[in-house]
Amino acid sequence: MTLHSNTPxxxxxxxxxxxxxxxxxxxxEGQQPAPDxxxxxxxGALNTAAGLKHWICENAKTTRAFLKRVGEITPLCAPxxxxxxxxxxxxxxxGPNIGGKGKVNQSEELAAIQALLAPALQGHDVxxxxxxxxxxxxxxxxxxxxAAHRAGLTVVSLSGPSSLVLALAASGLYGQSFAFVGYLxxxxxxxxxxxxxxxxxxxxxxxxxxxxxxxxxxxxxxxALIATLPADTPLSVSCGLTLPNGFSRTDTVARWRKQxxxxxxxxxxxxxxxxx
Amino acid sequence: MTLHSNTPxxxxxxxxxxxxxxxxxxxxEGQQPAPDxxxxxxxGALNTAAGLKHWICENAKTTRAFLKRVGEITPLCAPxxxxxxxxxxxxxxxGPNIGGKGKVNQSEELAAIQALLAPALQGHDVxxxxxxxxxxxxxxxxxxxxAAHRAGLTVVSLSGPSSLVLALAASGLYGQSFAFVGYLxxxxxxxxxxxxxxxxxxxxxxxxxxxxxxxxxxxxxxxALIATLPADTPLSVSCGLTLPNGFSRTDTVARWRKQxxxxxxxxxxxxxxxxx
Numbered sequence: 085m086t087l088h089s090n091t092p093x094x095x096x097x098x099x100x101x102x103x104x105x106x107x108x109x110x111x112x113e114g115q116q117p118a119p120d121x122x123x124x125x126x127x128g129a130l131n132t133a134a135g136l137k138h139w140i141c142e143n144a145k146t147t148r149a150f151l152k153r154v155g156e157i158t159p160l161c162a163p164x165x166x167x168x169x170x171x172x173x174x175x176x177x178x179g180p181n182i183g184g185k186g187k188v189n190q191s192e193e194l195a196a197i198q199a200l201l202a203p204a205l206q207g208h209d210v211x212x213x214x215x216x217x218x219x220x221x222x223x224x225x226x227x228x229x230x231a232a233h234r235a236g237l238t239v240v241s242l243s244g245p246s247s248l249v250l251a252l253a254a255s256g257l258y259g260q261s262f263a264f265v266g267y268l269x270x271x272x273x274x275x276x277x278x279x280x281x282x283x284x285x286x287x288x289x290x291x292x293x294x295x296x297x298x299x300x301x302x303x304x305x306x307x308a309l310i311a312t313l314p315a316d317t318p319l320s321v322s323c324g325l326t327l328p329n330g331f332s333r334t335d336t337v338a339r340w341r342k343q344x345x346x347x348x349x350x351x352x353x354x355x356x357x358x359x360x
Numbered sequence: 361m362t363l364h365s366n367t368p369x370x371x372x373x374x375x376x377x378x379x380x381x382x383x384x385x386x387x388x389e390g391q392q393p394a395p396d397x398x399x400x401x402x403x404g405a406l407n408t409a410a411g412l413k414h415w416i417c418e419n420a421k422t423t424r425a426f427l428k429r430v431g432e433i434t435p436l437c438a439p440x441x442x443x444x445x446x447x448x449x450x451x452x453x454x455g456p457n458i459g460g461k462g463k464v465n466q467s468e469e470l471a472a473i474q475a476l477l478a479p480a481l482q483g484h485d486v487x488x489x490x491x492x493x494x495x496x497x498x499x500x501x502x503x504x505x506x507a508a509h510r511a512g513l514t515v516v517s518l519s520g521p522s523s524l525v526l527a528l529a530a531s532g533l534y535g536q537s538f539a540f541v542g543y544l545x546x547x548x549x550x551x552x553x554x555x556x557x558x559x560x561x562x563x564x565x566x567x568x569x570x571x572x573x574x575x576x577x578x579x580x581x582x583x584a585l586i587a588t589l590p591a592d593t594p595l596s597v598s599c600g601l602t603l604p605n606g607f608s609r610t611d612t613v614a615r616w617r618k619q620x621x622x623x624x625x626x627x628x629x630x631x632x633x634x635x636x
Contacts, residue, residue, distance in 0.1 A: 100529045100530060105519075120403075120404075122402055122403040122404065123402060123403065123404030123519070124402050124404055124519040125402055125519070126398055126399055126400050126401055126402050126521075127396075127398040127399065127403070128396075128398065128399030128400055218525055218526065218528075218529040219529055220528070220529045220532065220535040221525050221528055221529050221535040222535060222536060223535070225529075225535075226531075226532050226533065226534060226535050227532070228532075229529070229530065229531070229532030229610075230532030230533070230594070230610065231532075232532070233532055233596075233609065233610040233611065238607070239530050239532070239608050240530070240606075240608070241526040241527070241529050241530040241598070241601060241602075241608065243381075243399070243400040243401070243520075243521040243526065243602050244519075244521065245519040245520065245521075246522065246525040248525065249494055249497050249522040249524065249525050250494065250517040250519065251517070252494075252496070252497055253376045253494040253495055253496045253497050253501075253505070253517050254376060254505065254515050254516070254517040255502075255505070256496065256502050256503070256504075256505030256506030256507075256508070256509055256515070257502065257506070258502060259496045259497040259498060259499070259501075259502050260498060260542045261539075261540065261541050261542050262539070262540055263537075263538070263539035263540075263567065264537065264538055264539075265537050265565075265567075266536045266537050289541075291539065291541075318506070322517070325517060326517075326519050330516075331514070332515050332516070332517065333509065334505075334506065334509040335509065
């Protein structure tokens with residue numbers, strides 16, 4: 085099995101580099117210091133990251149901060165300021181750049197994405213990184229990966245965490261069939277309607293449903309889930325996964341109604357439930 | 361935010377310990393040697409694993425082999441033969457022990473699961489590990505986690521890889537909404553029907569569909585996907601993720617029909633597509 089040989093070795097590879105799950109939660113004023121990256125990322129990923137000179141990222145400033153942390157563990161191949169950091173174009177409103185529906189200027193966007201891969205086409209390995217977890221999973225980056233496949237580049241996922249599946253594991257809910265459906269509508273009536281639709285899908289397909297929310301709306305979403313889902317539904321929340329003050333809790337909606345939970349408004353949370 | 365304090369400190373915690381994705385693929389006759397665990401697992405997870413004396417696992421032999429590899433990196437808290445390894449009861453036919461439908465002997469099974477948590481109730485931290493990736497995600501273990509929540513134990517997901525989301529990232533397909541639906545039927549007609557249903561769900565919900573198969577049926581499933589899905593569908597396969605000979609490829613079904621792909625029959629693969 086030597087399928088890699090299909091790709092000319094003169095092209096660079098696209099490495100998908102995992103990030104920590106602590107963005108905005110550590111290292112700031114009044115926050116715990118940023119932990120050692122080795123606590124949450126494998127040395128294999130850190131060593132590969134340290135060897136990459138060309139990067140595609142969501143945000144140059146936070147990526148430099150990440151690479152500074154990498155460099156404290158394993159020497160970078162070049163000084164920070166000499167690394168080539170290209171920033172992803174902002175996605176068109178309503179979703180990611182490719183694979184979404186009803187986008188305008190798709191051809192312009194595609195051209196911009198392809199331009200990001202120029203170093204790889206010239207033979208340099210390139211790293212793709214998002215602000216948290218795996219690029220392209222509940223995060224931008226998929227358009228770059230798809231363009232890399234189209235250009236015949238080798239794409240390599242480096243081992244790392246995703247808050248969605250860490251939350252699913254910690255929920256104890258059904259992990260043989262699950263769906264991540266992103267954010268729910270912010271309008272209360274539309275949100276309630278969407279929760280009901282997802283609950284029907286959960287019941288019909290026997291499928292755990294996983295949703296996320298902007299941290300300052302954690303409590304609003306939690307309250308809506310508790311108000312909307314049937315009383316016997318097991319409902320789980322994981323907050324601040326991999327952080328020292330993180331927690332995962334699962335109980336029935338009926339019991340959550342009796343013992344209200346106050347969620348932090350500044351730490352990411354993942355919510356999941358299974359219709360019974 | 362000190363929700364952990366809700367749990368009496370006299371109880372042990374349940375740690376969900378990630379495993380590598382290389383089971384059965386390395387270290388055997390004619391295979392590459394097992395790589396350093398640090399290539400794919402964070403030191404944080406390895407250090408926590410090394411400190412655990414009580415374990416719940418799918419298979420005692422492979423878990424001992426895993427812990428031997430851990431001990432080569434960071435000292436175990438006790439000699440291997442003194443570790444307490446309890447094996448999960450085999451799930452009833454048709455699915456996992458809890459959360460599945462139509463199970464018999466559920467109360468017996470629940471009692472067996474609760475018994476596994478006895479060390480935690482006595483104040484000892486316990487590790488839960490599956491044969492690959494995260495416990496409870498496309499793998500057994502969820503019943504133990506759910507029982508831990510019911511018993512008021514603190515559940516901690518340790519950072520680690522899941523082949524499903526690594527494959528999703530490497531696919532370049534839509535990662536803002538995706539469903540993992542497990543295995544497809546082995547009967548050809550039923551499999552075709554199921555692929556069509558999932559494709560309809562992918563189109564209706566704009567949702568990437570992710571499926572897996574027993575390695576010796578990789579090629580059969582791949583051929584069925586190519587024969588059944590519409591020609592313009594982007595279809596991806598990741599094979600041997602994190603392994604030296606692993607690869608991820610995405611192209612349209614039309615192009616896969618023109619350039620047949622031969623998949624290995626002894627290495628796990630993850631398949632995904634998005635209806636367009």
